[in-house]
Amino acid sequence: xxxxxxxxxxxxxxxxxxxxxxxxxxxxxxxxxxxxxxxxxxxxxxxxxxxxxxxxxxxxxxxxxxxxxxxxxxxxxxxxxxxxxxxxxxxxxxxxxxxxxxxxxxxxxxx
Amino acid sequence: xxxxxxxxxxxxxxxxxxxxxxxxxxxxxxxxxxxxxxxxxxxxxxxxxxxxxxxxxxxxxxxxxxxxxxxxxxxxxxxxxxxxxxxxxxxxxxxxxxxxxxxxxxxxxx
Numbered sequence: 001x002x003x004x005x006x007x008x009x010x011x012x013x014x015x016x017x018x019x020x021x022x023x024x025x026x027x028x029x030x031x032x033x034x035x036x037x038x039x040x041x042x043x044x045x046x047x048x049x050x051x052x053x054x055x056x057x058x059x060x061x062x063x064x065x066x067x068x069x070x071x072x073x074x075x076x077x078x079x080x081x082x083x084x085x086x087x088x089x090x091x092x093x094x095x096x097x098x099x100x101x102x103x104x105x106x107x108x109x110x111x
Numbered sequence: 112x113x114x115x116x117x118x119x120x121x122x123x124x125x126x127x128x129x130x131x132x133x134x135x136x137x138x139x140x141x142x143x144x145x146x147x148x149x150x151x152x153x154x155x156x157x158x159x160x161x162x163x164x165x166x167x168x169x170x171x172x173x174x175x176x177x178x179x180x181x182x183x184x185x186x187x188x189x190x191x192x193x194x195x196x197x198x199x200x201x202x203x204x205x206x207x208x209x210x211x212x213x214x215x216x217x218x219x220x221x
Binding site for chain 2: 040043050
């Protein structure tokens, strides 16, 4: 089944403890992206990647890192999480010239 | 700078009522527009998209949207809503860098 998967789906952590949210797609898409969703703010793009080893900032990249070493994986790294990074995170991928497929989301709480 | 505005934050309708959700954008070049829907507890699903061609776009579940370039608008419509349309709706634009609106929560009363 074609899909975008994210792990973990739910995560509670404490301020300053590094964490990684994984994203994987099995559709051989070159483009992948990360978003955060917050009430009243909608979805905001954090980072995107047009291909392996090619990444760029979205609208809200501060406090986040990404890497794209393989086409299928695009992990989101929070080196030192803070409470304002408590949010619902979505990964997405898309084929050329098409719209994005979204993953199921990761709900993060930073205490 | 690119931006997307959704004017209605919360909409409550009775079943069989008609729906129109507003979406205006600011963008200088050729624009790819889309509407996504998020049902409670689920991820985003594509309703419809406009890349080029016929400005009246038909999507899934009876939804349609009209691209009006002169008004920078891409409003979503449905002639008769159902209880199952209760969800949050997001308008957006982009090709690599994406901008979404803040969303419209629709509640349909049975």
